[in-house]
Amino acid sequence: MLANAKISVIGAGQVGATTAVRIAEKELTREVVLVDIVEGLPQGKALDEMEASPIEGFDTEIIGTNDYKDTENSDIVVITSGLPRKPGMSRDDLLSVNVKIVKEVTEQVAKYSPNSIIIVVTNPLDAMVYTASKVSGFADNKVIGQAGCLDSTRFKRFIAWEAGVSVKSVEAMTLGGHGDDMVPLVSYSTIRGVPISQFFTKEQIDRLVDRTRNGGGEIVKLLKTGSAFYATSSAVVQMIDSIVRDKKDVLPCAVKTQGKYGLEKDLFVGLPVKLGKSGIEEIVELKMSGEELKALKVSGDHVKELCKRVEELKLL
Ligand SMILES: NC(=O)c1ccc[n+]([C@@H]2O[C@H](COP(=O)([O-])OP(=O)(O)OC[C@H]3O[C@@H](n4cnc5c(N)ncnc54)[C@H](O)[C@@H]3O)[C@@H](O)[C@H]2O)c1
Numbered sequence: 466m467l468a469n470a471k472i473s474v475i476g477a478g479q480v481g482a483t484t485a486v487r488i489a490e491k492e493l494t495r496e497v498v499l500v501d502i503v504e505g506l507p508q509g510k511a512l513d514e515m516e517a518s519p520i521e522g523f524d525t526e527i528i529g530t531n532d533y534k535d536t537e538n539s540d541i542v543v544i545t546s547g548l549p550r551k552p553g554m555s556r557d558d559l560l561s562v563n564v565k566i567v568k569e570v571t572e573q574v575a576k577y578s579p580n581s582i583i584i585v586v587t588n589p590l591d592a593m594v595y596t597a598s599k600v601s602g603f604a605d606n607k608v609i610g611q612a613g614c615l616d617s618t619r620f621k622r623f624i625a626w627e628a629g630v631s632v633k634s635v636e637a638m639t640l641g642g643h644g645d646d647m648v649p650l651v652s653y654s655t656i657r658g659v660p661i662s663q664f665f666t667k668e669q670i671d672r673l674v675d676r677t678r679n680g681g682g683e684i685v686k687l688l689k690t691g692s693a694f695y696a697t698s699s700a701v702v703q704m705i706d707s708i709v710r711d712k713k714d715v716l717p718c719a720v721k722t723q724g725k726y727g728l729e730k731d732l733f734v735g736l737p738v739k740l741g742k743s744g745i746e747e748i749v750e751l752k753m754s755g756e757e758l759k760a761l762k763v764s765g766d767h768v769k770e771l772c773k774r775v776e777e778l779k780l781l
């Protein structure tokens with residue numbers, strides 16, 4: 466399929482460039498604009514990928530540029546620009562440097578694509594979604610953070626390995642902030658609809674939850690420079706796919722809570738949402754155990770602290 470949405474990806478690094486490639490190879494749209502501040506980088510990566518298109522068999526055009534004018538009237542803008550963490554750092558350590566980048570980028574997005582849907586990827590994720598929302602002034606359904614799809618695919622992968630089953634048999638979801646206190650929802654994690662508690666001991670489940678919570682750090686430690694980008698870009702493209710095809714997929718995304726799940730209404734945190742052509746079409750309300758709601762509140766409080774730190778920088 467070749468839909469007509471114009472998609473721009475800001476940041477032509479590991480996550481941004483791989484996202485552009487995945488969009489093109491799935492032919493989710495006709496045109497992807499890849500932007501970076503480094504001259505030649507988006508142009509070189511776009512050209513390299515376009516030269517793969519005769520073999521991969523796609524007609525999507527990837528355009529590399531340093532000029533936001535080329536992003537004009539985008540329908541979707543993915544913000545991946547910013548520093549990744551190094552071993553020994555937490556995502557929160559990136560806050561002060563990345564808030565400046567996300568602010569600057571969001572101003573350009575709001576100027577050139579005032580009707581776009583923004584998907585934020587830069588870390589620390591929830592605080593960067595807050596930043597993009599505040600700087601753009603866009604409606605709440607149009608500013609979305611990617612983290613939950615990545616954390617959930619990790620959780621699913623680990624469950625499938627542990628049970629020795631196909632990943633296709635596994636359903637699982639991770640909510641909350643994109644930090645070590647995220648909330649993998651054990652009660653909704655199933656193998657062919659059967660709760661994982663019927664397959665695993667408590668110790669096994671605790672291990673899977675722990676590995677999921679530390680999934681980003683595990684990869685940072687292995688890579689030594691940079692962080693995860695293959696699964697990250699798959700997660701971004703899962704969201705884009707639901708939006709451009711108006712699929713109404715229910716996916717965990719960082720959104721303004723609107724007071725759902727007993728969380729403060731202005732907080733951005735990972736919740737299950739229905740994604741369609743207008744962005745977030747609904748926050749889906751699931752029944753959760755008291756323990757899960759408590760964990761969600763703890764994670765939300767952490768995000769609130771981070772947003773306070775954003776405000777203290779007095780940049781917005
Ligand atoms: N939310 C998630 O689930 C998730 C997952 C993985 C990575 N991340 C985050 O995504 C971000 C990018 O990761 P990466 O691995 O692609 O890093 P990277 O260093 O490979 O790429 C970042 C790119 O951003 C560009 N950039 C910096 N400032 C810019 C600006 N003002 N305008 C345009 N481009 C600019 C850089 O030149 C670089 O090419 C990091 O903050 C990382 O922590 C988030």
Ligand SMILES: O=C(O)C[C@H](O)C(=O)O
Nearest residue numbers: 550556588681682692693
């Ligand atoms: O862990 C990181 O720093 C990158 C990303 O947030 C991840 O979860 O892989």
